[in-house]
Amino acid sequence: MRILxxxxxxxxxxxxxxLASVHDVTLVARDRHATRVSKTGLDIVGAESAHASPAATTAETGHDADxxxxxxxxxxxxxxAEALADCDAxxxxxxxxxxxxxxxASRLEAPVLAGTATYGARLVAPGRVECTGVGRVVLGALDGGTSPLAERVGKAFRDANINTLVAADMPRRRWEKLxxxxxxxxxxALSRVENGCLAANEASELTHRAARETARVARLEGVRLPNRVARAAIDRVIEKTAAxxxxMLQDVESGKRTEVDAINGAVVDIAAEHDFEVPTNRTLAALLRAWERGEGLR
Ligand SMILES: NC(=O)C1=CN([C@@H]2O[C@H](COP(=O)(O)OP(=O)(O)OC[C@H]3O[C@@H](n4cnc5c(N)ncnc54)[C@H](OP(=O)(O)O)[C@@H]3O)[C@@H](O)[C@H]2O)C=CC1
Ligand SMILES: CC(C)(CO)C(=O)C(=O)O
Known part of the structure; x- marks a missing residue:
């Protein structure tokens, strides 16, 4: 498969x-990382180094891809999305x-699949990425249901030894991850603690409230995500990723912009479309945005 x-x-x-171990892969990257991969290839270290392939190349987006x-x-x-409009994917x-x-989906012609990843990755130097945790990719049709396209993409991932599940319930899974x-x-990010601290920390009540609000907004959107399922997901992730x-904490620690707009901010925005209040997500988003607009970003 030709993959960009x-x-x-x-x-x-x-x-x-x-993916480059079995597919024709092009990375669209920037600056020294792009130059390094073009010149000397890619180095994968850490948990997945055995599957590493130096075959990926870098390029602009304007060419075909499956x-x-x-x-x-x-x-x-x-x-x-703007850049990919030139790519015939x-x-x-x-x-x-x-x-x-x-x-x-609103800006591109090609069908958009939904995906989540729980692999851990860290670009440690130009041309060198560390796999900090072997997780799983879950992908499927954005609106749910079976999809031959998702099956083909899932097989391409599995052929490259990536743990992959093709799921028919992506709407619920996306909201659960959210x-x-x-x-x-x-x-x-706000309390500067590792995930595991939320099991015992008094801030954990905030964590569960934000998740409960998100589950409620999911249901308003017609996605079946019971509170107890969201709570169990949070508890599981806190336990499994305790260290x-x-x-978002890493972004704050390095003075980088966070993904708050697409996470807590999205919950607030979608709740507003249903005239529903999500005070915990609103407060968390406001505090993170205040940090971003104030002294935070370098
Ligand atoms: N890292 C991880 O372990 C995981 C990440 N995720 C999610 O995956 C997404 C990516 O995360 P992550 O990889 O950590 O983020 P990074 O910032 O490491 O990677 C994003 C890359 O995209 C580059 N980029 C942005 N715009 C362009 C452009 N127009 N042309 C070329 N390159 C561009 C950035 O370059 P520059 O830095 O120069 O802006 C950066 O190198 C996030 O949504 C994250 O939440 C999900 C699960 C695990
Ligand atoms: C699951 C979790 C919370 C793991 O740290 C994550 O996705 C993240 O840090 O962005």
Whole structure:
């Protein structure tokens, strides 16, 4: 399969590098990372180094692909969609956090698949990515149901030894992941603690409230996500990723813009369409945005 990875930073470089062991992969990356991969190839270290392939190349977007995978941060999704309009891709797959697929679907002609990734990836140097945790990619039709296209893409991932599940219930899974991110990311970023601290920390009540609100908004959107399922998902992730510093905490610690708009901000915006109030998500979003607009960003 000819695969283009748009926004090859940490996650895109890992996934693209793994896919390159059996597919024709092009990474769309920036600056020194792009130059390094073009000149000397890609180095995967850490948990998935055995499957590493130096075969990925870098290029601009303007050429054909069977699949374009979007791995920019959520706030770069509009720019990604604009760039991908020049790429004649048969399918688009987002592996981003936050609800970004709708924007891609509204701006691109090709069918958009929904995806979530729980692999851990960190670009440690130009041309070198570390796999910090072997997780799973889950993908499927954006509106749910079975999809021959999703099956083909899932097989392409599995052929490259990536743990992959093709799911018929992506709407619920996306909202469940959103509930987890809305609860864990914002609270850990604001209180500067590892995920595991939320099990015992008094801030954990905030985490669960943000997740409960998100589940309620999911139901208003017609997606069946019971509160107890969201709560169990949060508890499971806190336990399994206890030592993690969430992606939002890492962004705050490095003075980088966070994905708050696509996570807590999205919950607030969609709730407003239903005249529903989500005070916990509103407060978390306001505090993170205040940090971003104030002294936070470098
Ligand atoms: N890293 C991880 O372990 C996981 C990440 N995710 C999600 O995946 C998404 C990506 O995360 P992550 O990989 O960590 O983020 P990164 O910032 O490492 O990667 C995004 C990359 O996209 C590049 N980029 C942005 N715009 C363009 C453009 N127009 N052309 C070319 N390159 C571009 C960025 O370059 P520049 O830095 O120059 O802006 C950056 O290198 C997020 O939504 C995140 O939440 C999900 C699960 C795990
Ligand atoms: C699941 C979790 C919370 C793991 O840290 C995550 O997705 C993130 O940090 O963005």
């Amino acid at each position: 990875v748009f926004g090859a930073g940490s996650l895109g470089t890992l996934v693209g590098g793994l 699949l374009a995978i979007v791995t920019v941060k959520s706030f770069d999704t509009a720019a990604a 048969d399918a688009i797959l987002s592996l981003q956090n936050g609800l970004t697929e709708e924007m891609l 509930a987890v991110n809305a609860g864990i990311n914002a609270v850990t 993690n510093r969430s992606s």
